[in-house]
Amino acid sequence: MATYVMQSLGCEVAALNTVHFSNHLGYGQAKGTRATAQEITDLYTGLKDSGLSAFQMMLSGYLPGAASVEAVGAIARDLKYKATMDPGEFFWVLDPVMGDNGKLYVAEDVPPAYKTLVRDADLILPNQFEAETLSGVKIVDMETLKEAIVTLHQEYRIPHIVVTSISLPALGSQPSLSVVGSTFTRTAEPRIFEIKIPAIDCFFSGTGDMFAALMLVRLREAVYNIEGLMKTKSWVSGDEVEATELPLARACEKVLASMHEVLTRTKVRRDAELEKYKGVNWEGDEKKKRLVESKAAEVRLVRNLDCLRHPEVKFKAERFA
Amino acid sequence: MATYVMQSLGCEVAALNTVHFSNHLGYGQAKGTRATAQEITDLYTGLKDSGLSAFQMMLSGYLPGAASVEAVGAIARDLKYKATMDPGEFFWVLDPVMGDNGKLYVAEDVPPAYKTLVRDADLILPNQFEAETLSGVKIVDMETLKEAIVTLHQEYRIPHIVVTSISLPALGSQPSLSVVGSTFTRTAEPRIFEIKIPAIDCFFSGTGDMFAALMLVRLREAVYNIEGLMKTKSWVSGDEVEATELPLARACEKVLASMHEVLTRTKVRRDAELEKYKGVNWEGDEKKKRLVESKAAEVRLVRNLDCLRHPEVKFKAERFA
Numbered sequence: 001m002a003t004y005v006m007q008s009l010g011c012e013v014a015a016l017n018t019v020h021f022s023n024h025l026g027y028g029q030a031k032g033t034r035a036t037a038q039e040i041t042d043l044y045t046g047l048k049d050s051g052l053s054a055f056q057m058m059l060s061g062y063l064p065g066a067a068s069v070e071a072v073g074a075i076a077r078d079l080k081y082k083a084t085m086d087p088g089e090f091f092w093v094l095d096p097v098m099g100d101n102g103k104l105y106v107a108e109d110v111p112p113a114y115k116t117l118v119r120d121a122d123l124i125l126p127n128q129f130e131a132e133t134l135s136g137v138k139i140v141d142m143e144t145l146k147e148a149i150v151t152l153h154q155e156y157r158i159p160h161i162v163v164t165s166i167s168l169p170a171l172g173s174q175p176s177l178s179v180v181g182s183t184f185t186r187t188a189e190p191r192i193f194e195i196k197i198p199a200i201d202c203f204f205s206g207t208g209d210m211f212a213a214l215m216l217v218r219l220r221e222a223v224y225n226i227e228g229l230m231k232t233k234s235w236v237s238g239d240e241v242e243a244t245e246l247p248l249a250r251a252c253e254k255v256l257a258s259m260h261e262v263l264t265r266t267k268v269r270r271d272a273e274l275e276k277y278k279g280v281n282w283e284g285d286e287k288k289k290r291l292v293e294s295k296a297a298e299v300r301l302v303r304n305l306d307c308l309r310h311p312e313v314k315f316k317a318e319r320f321a
Numbered sequence: 322m323a324t325y326v327m328q329s330l331g332c333e334v335a336a337l338n339t340v341h342f343s344n345h346l347g348y349g350q351a352k353g354t355r356a357t358a359q360e361i362t363d364l365y366t367g368l369k370d371s372g373l374s375a376f377q378m379m380l381s382g383y384l385p386g387a388a389s390v391e392a393v394g395a396i397a398r399d400l401k402y403k404a405t406m407d408p409g410e411f412f413w414v415l416d417p418v419m420g421d422n423g424k425l426y427v428a429e430d431v432p433p434a435y436k437t438l439v440r441d442a443d444l445i446l447p448n449q450f451e452a453e454t455l456s457g458v459k460i461v462d463m464e465t466l467k468e469a470i471v472t473l474h475q476e477y478r479i480p481h482i483v484v485t486s487i488s489l490p491a492l493g494s495q496p497s498l499s500v501v502g503s504t505f506t507r508t509a510e511p512r513i514f515e516i517k518i519p520a521i522d523c524f525f526s527g528t529g530d531m532f533a534a535l536m537l538v539r540l541r542e543a544v545y546n547i548e549g550l551m552k553t554k555s556w557v558s559g560d561e562v563e564a565t566e567l568p569l570a571r572a573c574e575k576v577l578a579s580m581h582e583v584l585t586r587t588k589v590r591r592d593a594e595l596e597k598y599k600g601v602n603w604e605g606d607e608k609k610k611r612l613v614e615s616k617a618a619e620v621r622l623v624r625n626l627d628c629l630r631h632p633e634v635k636f637k638a639e640r641f642a
Contacts, residue, residue, distance in 0.1 A: 004328055007623045010623055010624055012619075022365075022366075031363045032360075032367060042353065043342075043343045043353055045352055046342070046353060047343045049352070050350060050616075052348075052616065295372055298333075
């Protein structure tokens with residue numbers, strides 16, 4: 001998912017697969033193997049040995065255990081170190097994949113490993129649960145959401161944060177979802193914006209990877225459009241820039257436009273597919289039902305290339321109240 | 322390379338990686354691991370278990386040893402078997418990667434394994450050396466080239482063959498290259514066409530995979546455009562169709578148009594890149610030189626998406642003299 005999205009938008013990608021699975025885990029089952037931490041390290045060494053490690057950006061996603069989290073951290077630090085003398089020449093987008101909806105789905109040693117790691121990241125993309133896990137702040141309203149973001153900016157010194165899905169009861173009775181982001185100021189104060197998007201009533205797999213990959217490309221593009229910004233450490237905008245004018249906000253708007261288009265089209269196709277099974281009695285065959293539903297909901301990406309490349313922004317960043 | 326090409330042209334791809342290398346072997350070195358035959362088999366079993374094995378086409382490429390060649394053969398036969406009652410519902414494009422320019426670059430047990438396997442393939446894409454290895458016919462002129470193709474059609478019952486690069490001294494003094502293809506008739510007679518293309522004086526890696534992936538997509542498209550053909554076994558055109566009118570010939574024309582555009586652009590960028598190293602004395606540093614040259618010659622694919630999607634046919638199929 002992530003590799004194809006970045007390639008479609010013009011990036012030369014070196015994909016270091018941390019798992020080799022037959023299918024995503026939405027199916028409830030899969031065969032395959034996990035790359036060991038040593039294998040991850042070896043692949044990076046191979047890239048370096050062959051003169052292929054001049055990466056401008058890195059996106060890290062799902063990592064199965066603390067050892068591989070640490071191996072990826074070591075890669076990021078090595079790349080960051082090489083760019084020490086050239087501020088802005090390396091940027092790390094870290095998606096701290098740990099769980100969702102209050103449930104951890106990685107090993108218990110993964111969260112502490114991420115807490116060490118995120119200090120070196122330029123942008124992190126936690127969902128609500130992951131933001132809580134990293135910050136130690138339970139998010140129940142706007143106030144605590146802000147508190148979590150401030151903690152991540154100030155304690156962990158993370159320049160850019162996007163909390164990828166917030167759903168708070170206080171936000172109203174309509175099924176709506178918010179994406180909340182912030183780039184800190186020179187004094188590590190937050191600049192928080194919010195983008196409200198209509199929720200789509202369906203569970204899709206891989207949308208986190210899609211979001212992260214689009215974010216990487218669109219953030220670079222937004223930063224590139226501002227003179228000099230790519231040459232500054234972590235691409236942090238000057239203090240005069242308002243939250244809703246941040247490159248991070250511009251990027252988020254485009255990302256969400258692409259995602260909403262792709263997922264809306266996916267939902268239509270998924271419903272048509274499931275229509276074929278109308279009237280089937282799945283009793284005693286819950287496993288089959290899950291397989292059918294998972295397949296029907298596979299994100300329709302390759303036939304919707306234009307949604308990725310030419311999104312039409314519909315949801316604008318607003319000041320966080 | 323192959324995955325991205327097929328996805329860019331609208332295919333939903335399940336990529337079963339047979340190796341996990343840091344880089345291609347054009348660099349003369351790489352780190353990483355090979356998937357075992359058991360791992361290959363397991364991944365396919367996982368796909369089947371999750372209801373994800375309704376493939377219309379399969380492309381098989383580089384396989385590191387006889388055991389993995391056999392594992393992939395078993396997958397193809399399983400998919401073929403499922404489509405027994407529905408002719409044309411499964412099509413296997415086999416690229417028998419074994420070597421080039423008279424040199425084998427796989428284990429010695431691989432060629433015999435392929436000789437067993439190709440009997441089940443619908444289309445094979447050998448280069449000149451691989452066509453010789455499979456057919457047992459040394460190709461030195463047009464006559465022996467035809468003999469090799471006839472052997473593959475008649476002894477191995479392979480419906481479609483494209484020999485991806487033929488360079489015969491007899492073809493003239495201009496640096497030119499031919500691609501020669503054939504779809505057999507009902508009586509297994511060859512229908513041979515030839516497409517002459519200008520040679521580009523540069524070594525690129527991955528062009529075999531690019532050719533194979535484009536071929537898969539363009540052949541399906543050409544067959545789809547002829548009523549009823551997709552419902553016939555192995556998509557073999559009726560005997561009345563001339564060599565130069567075959568869907569295989571139509572597909573080859575588009576494939577070569579895309580490739581010529583992408584590689585011409587790559588060559589320009591590669592030359593500009595190498596210009597930076599002009600005057601460098603590589604003596605005693607041949608390894609470094611190879612790394613620099615390999616990187617400079619990496620095929621520029623992601624920024625040349627339009628060459629893949631909208632090729633302009635320049636080289637037409639001709640009757641084979």
